[in-house]
Amino acid sequence: MLELKLFHAVLRERHSVRSFLPTPVPDEVLRAVLEDAQLAPSNCNTQPWQMHIVSGAKRDELSREILADDDVGHSTPDFSFAHSDFYGPYSERARSQGAAYYQAMGVAREATEDRRTASRLNLSFFGAPHVALLFMPSFGDNVRVAGDMGMYGQTFLLSLTAHGLGGIPQTMLGFYADTIRKVLDIDPSLKMLFGVSFGYPDETHAANKYRIGKAPIEESVIFHQ
Template sequence: MSESMLFSDVVRKRHSMRNFFPYPVKEEILHSVLEDAQLSPSNCNTQPWQTHIVSGSKKEALSKALLAADEAGQVTPDFSFSIDDFSGIYRERYKEQGAAYYQAIGVKRDDYDLRREASRRNLEFFGAPHVALLFMPEVGDNVRVAGDIGMYAQTLLLSLTAHGLGGVPQTALGCYSDTIREELGIDPSLKLLFGISFGYPDMNHPANQYRIKKALINESVTFHR
């Protein structure tokens, strides 16, 4: 990372990477990223995140278990999620992102086999050497704790970018929470929100070259004066 890299540059450079080189991140760099993330804000400083980093042969074993669970239809999310619940502009943005991604990697809309293959790349962590699985304790309706996890994840993602790395948040991993807990020996009291696959992105891969537009400020922010 350049010492003169501005925060605004880091924010604009960060985007979801979906193809990585296989070589691992050096231990000291990984610890630096995690130290940054540990400084994230949380409600009453509870710091509820429980992050499990999976690498090497354990990551490969986890990927095989996830692919097998997916093949068997063993979907076990701790928290409900369906893209069909979105409507209006939110659904339009989802469709726009999906269309841009599939077009970038050369998958046609009606090629369902290739679309499924592309989707299952989530369970292979897009070839990344590491995945961070973000677990949380159950507290009340879980909304406040999930918000804390979101702030932690954003700090982690920005720090990855600042260190010359890349990452991709994956809600899809949260759909296989029982498989992941069983494979890693994690207590059932901890609930999986999502994961972040990360490493050194292959910037020449089509999956990392497309960009999607963000909403203008006036579409999301209302000023009261």
């Protein structure tokens, strides 16, 4: 029987993996991870998540179609996203993350084409053998549903780590929602929030050797007594 890691260790070991081995995840391990994720809480127990897991030839087809759209600048996000919307400490944290990643990859700030190449690794799923795409129904302003999706996604990511796997949540995949719906024949009423490329981490790759610091709790938590 697979021995799982202690929760305290899982929390501290989980990180965004940006290079993977080509080894597929065994079906029984993947099912165990999905059963863990299914235990995530949700508003009124609606369990709104629709998870599409893509592997093998279909994974390769999907990556080709997304890259082709990116080549011509064609994006179809269901939800807005722009770094320019960030401000103050949120903007600074985002800049620090990007700088740390490109530095780990040996990409200079002024190397525009190299930075684009590194960014486009998102669209080939960082070499992962699997990608999970999270779709959701639309309820009201979607804020509560998105919160449920985040809790599901975090539970999925933590279970991956507990099973010796790794993953990376990718907002960028959501920029190609229409393309993904077309390739996978997904109902247009379901909206794509983000994807998670996952598999066995390539621990030797430079992209997996850096870690992002977290803000102290004093910056995020206010105690009232």
